[in-house]
Amino acid sequence: MFSEPSTLTVPDLPNQARFVVSEGRSDWFAPDIALYRCDFELAHFDDLLFEQLGIACPPSVRRSVAKRRAEYLAGRYCASMALRALGRCAVQIAIGPNRAPLWPHSIVGSLSHCDGSAVAAVSANPKYRGIGIDIENHVTDATIENLERLVLCGSERALLPRVPDERRAWFTLIFSLKESFFKAAFATVGRYFDFDAVTVRSVDLASGRICFETNYGLADSLPARTCLQGAFRLLPDERVVTSVALTR
Numbered sequence: 001m002f003s004e005p006s007t008l009t010v011p012d013l014p015n016q017a018r019f020v021v022s023e024g025r026s027d028w029f030a031p032d033i034a035l036y037r038c039d040f041e042l043a044h045f046d047d048l049l050f051e052q053l054g055i056a057c058p059p060s061v062r063r064s065v066a067k068r069r070a071e072y073l074a075g076r077y078c079a080s081m082a083l084r085a086l087g088r089c090a091v092q093i094a095i096g097p098n099r100a101p102l103w104p105h106s107i108v109g110s111l112s113h114c115d116g117s118a119v120a121a122v123s124a125n126p127k128y129r130g131i132g133i134d135i136e137n138h139v140t141d142a143t144i145e146n147l148e149r150l151v152l153c154g155s156e157r158a159l160l161p162r163v164p165d166e167r168r169a170w171f172t173l174i175f176s177l178k179e180s181f182f183k184a185a186f187a188t189v190g191r192y193f194d195f196d197a198v199t200v201r202s203v204d205l206a207s208g209r210i211c212f213e214t215n216y217g218l219a220d221s222l223p224a225r226t227c228l229q230g231a232f233r234l235l236p237d238e239r240v241v242t243s244v245a246l247t248r
């Protein structure tokens, strides 16, 4: 089911090439949403890369551990490349209130990072009021045990396969889809909301589509029982990418 890595290329700047080991654009989510992903090597992270890549490092990130600085850099790098793919100049994407990234005027977008990978999705199409993207490594069995009650409702638990590998993949998928939805809906909802806000109804492995619905009203434009769709890709190295776009 996975096609994305074939679009990844090795970058040409020498320092960046040691950090960003592969990268590429794809539009599997929607033709009017530019998606950019990179894989990076934490061991080759260097603070000088912020300057070389033209990415500002805010004080809160500068004070954090190298892993956080590397993930922040990789996320903003993907965001700037995704903006370029739309024909926009790369601009600084600051950290806004409630940690939401501040996109340029008339752009909606989202970004995500996990160990060694980052991804960003942006669109200039005014039909979208929010986009969410999330990349996750498959969770462990212990994580499923700890988070199952928080993340899944009864009918979602029934969707999980019994085979352990598949179970980890499906749990990660549903968890990630909900995080993508949170990011896509945050500007509309205007507050934090929990995993019980939506229920995944079906997962179509062949098309990479997930149908889900809101369990209660989150905003006037997101009443209870709103049917929504997300998309996903299962990456070969036990990671998943999910995305949700909310239209007006």
Ligand SMILES: CC(C)(COP(=O)(O)OP(=O)(O)OC[C@H]1O[C@@H](n2cnc3c(N)ncnc32)[C@H](O)[C@@H]1OP(=O)(O)O)[C@@H](O)C(=O)NCCC(=O)NCCS
Pocket: 071, 072, 075, 095, 098, 099, 100, 101, 110, 111, 112, 113, 114, 133, 134, 135, 178, 179, 180, 181, 182, 183, 184, 186, 187, 193, 194, 195, 196, 197, 198
């Ligand atoms: C905010 C949250 C979704 C981020 O997910 P994560 O797996 O921790 O981290 P990711 O790397 O995937 O995403 C981090 C990025 O999300 C973005 N983000 C953070 N808060 C955000 C918000 N309120 N709205 C939109 N995007 C947000 C930021 O760009 C951040 O990257 P940055 O800090 O480098 O700028 C997660 O921490 C969280 O709070 N989840 C609980 C809420 C939730 O998912 N509810 C389920 C509703 S059904």
